[in-house]
Amino acid sequence: MVERKKIIIDTDPGIDDAMAIFLALQSPEVEVIGLTTIYGNVYTTLATRNALHLLEIAGRQDIPVAEGSHVTITKGTKLRIADFVHGADGLGNQNFPPPKGKPIEQSAASFLIQQANLHPGKVTVVALGPLTNIALAIEQDPEFPKKIGQIVILGGAFSVNGNVNPAAEANIFGDPDSADIVFTSGADILAVGINVTHQVVMTDADRDKLSQSSGKYAQYLCKILDVYFSYHHDSYHTKGVYLHDPTALLAAVNPSLLTYIEGVVRVQTNGIMRGLTIFYNTKKKFGEVSEWCNKPTVKVAVTVDAPAVVELIMERLMNS
Ligand SMILES: [Ca+2]
Numbered sequence: 001m002v003e004r005k006k007i008i009i010d011t012d013p014g015i016d017d018a019m020a021i022f023l024a025l026q027s028p029e030v031e032v033i034g035l036t037t038i039y040g041n042v043y044t045t046l047a048t049r050n051a052l053h054l055l056e057i058a059g060r061q062d063i064p065v066a067e068g069s070h071v072t073i074t075k076g077t078k079l080r081i082a083d084f085v086h087g088a089d090g091l092g093n094q095n096f097p098p099p100k101g102k103p104i105e106q107s108a109a110s111f112l113i114q115q116a117n118l119h120p121g122k123v124t125v126v127a128l129g130p131l132t133n134i135a136l137a138i139e140q141d142p143e144f145p146k147k148i149g150q151i152v153i154l155g156g157a158f159s160v161n162g163n164v165n166p167a168a169e170a171n172i173f174g175d176p177d178s179a180d181i182v183f184t185s186g187a188d189i190l191a192v193g194i195n196v197t198h199q200v201v202m203t204d205a206d207r208d209k210l211s212q213s214s215g216k217y218a219q220y221l222c223k224i225l226d227v228y229f230s231y232h233h234d235s236y237h238t239k240g241v242y243l244h245d246p247t248a249l250l251a252a253v254n255p256s257l258l259t260y261i262e263g264v265v266r267v268q269t270n271g272i273m274r275g276l277t278i279f280y281n282t283k284k285k286f287g288e289v290s291e292w293c294n295k296p297t298v299k300v301a302v303t304v305d306a307p308a309v310v311e312l313i314m315e316r317l318m319n320s
Contacts, residue, residue: 004031006122006149007252008115010068010108011245012040012129013050015086015228019317020128020245021051022217025058026316029253032060033115033123036108038068040129040174041082042090045070047129050090052099057220061101068108068133072175080164080174085231092224109136116147124150126252127182128245130174131155135181145187154248155179156193156265156277158300168275169194172267176275180267183277189298191265192248193277196258199306200247203240204229206314213318221317246313251301257309260299264292 007030011017024032035055037047048067055063071077087093104111112133115123125148127134134151137144155171156179162168172179183189207229211222225241232241251258261281268276279300280292 005029005124005252006031006033006119007124007126008034008036008112010036010038010125010127010129010133011051012038012042012047013054014041014090014128014245015092015224016243016245017041017128018054018091018224019221019243019313020126020249021054022058022221023246023249023313023316025060026216026319027253032063034064034066034111036066036068036111036133038108038129038133039070039079039081040171041086043070043079043081044068046090048103049099052101052103053096056099056101057217064111065101065103066106066108066111067103069136073132073135073178073181080170082170085228087227092227094224108133109140112137112148113141113144116144120147121149123148124152124252126152126249128154128171128248130171131178131182132175135175135178138181138185145185148187150188150190150252151182152248152252153182153189153191154197154244156191156300158193158195158277158279158302160195162275163194164275167268167273169277172277173275176267176269179277180269183265183267183298184295186296190251190255190260190301191298192251192258192301194244196301196304197242197244197247199304200243200309201238201240202243202310202313206240206310210314210318214320215318216320217317243310243313247304247309250309250312257305258301259303261302262297262299264295265298265300266292266295
């Protein structure tokens with residue numbers, strides 16, 4: 001039997017985070033060895049509560065949840081919280097009862113470091129929120145980028161407008177300083193930005209199909225998806241929703257569903273371009289020494305087989 005890929009999902013649930021977590025649990029190629037939580041769609045405390053709740057819905061309380069940072073890497077407390085996209089509770093305003101489980105004592109960053117040490121080169125982190133926990137792991141253990149297998153980042157807007165403002169995508173905007181640390185850390189990084197995820201749409205018809213299926217998570221997801229569909233309808237005038245987090249999760253499961261280019265990525269950390277991700281293809285050697293020189297390269301997704309991705313997501317979520 002082929003060894004299943006060990007993954008840790010760093011997450012801010014979040015409606016599409018919930019889809020991605022369930023998708024991971026329905027994917028035989030991967031073994032979810034932990035969830036780490038972060039602010040983004042909701043504050044970190046609520047993200048932890050939602051992560052525990054989702055694992056209870058799945059009957060997978062055996063998976064540990066490690067709570068992440070409550071502030072940005074520069075100790076910023078003025079966080080951007082996207083509750084207008086996901087509902088005040090982060091899960092479509094369903095007012096679910098509090099989970100029975102508790103997070104483990106370890107912080108997200110120390111859990112990430114511990115797991116990388118336990119399984120060197122074998123753990124994939126799927127980062128579905130702002131990158132604070134990963135940057136903290138790198139700060140606390142400079143060897144972390146070498147020991148972690150791969151970091152799949154849902155974030156950035158490469159050569160397209162952002163979704164927070166024209167410059168910035170939400171996860172990068174949440175903590176640009178952390179994002180710049182992670183992108184230049186030398187880890188094996190695969191970035192999936194909104195230039196790609198905006199091609200992966202779940203339509204009203206897909207949702208109807210899901211609601212009529214006997215999928216293990218179908219009824220639950222259709223309930224929480226209401227708020228997400230309304231937001232997309234009002235903000236983008238689309239008849240469907242973007243499947244950001246599930247697409248990034250599938251990039252970890254099967255990278256060949258997307259194509260990539262390789263180069264240096266840096267993140268603007270202040271001013272009106274705060275959160276902007278710039279890709280440098282390293283082809284031109286610039287004359288002067290700058291903050292772009294001798295930086296490690298990362299892979300950035302440029303195309304996606306959107307029909308195949310949507311089909312795979314639907315198939316797995318409709319599975320009982
Ligand atoms: Ca997310």
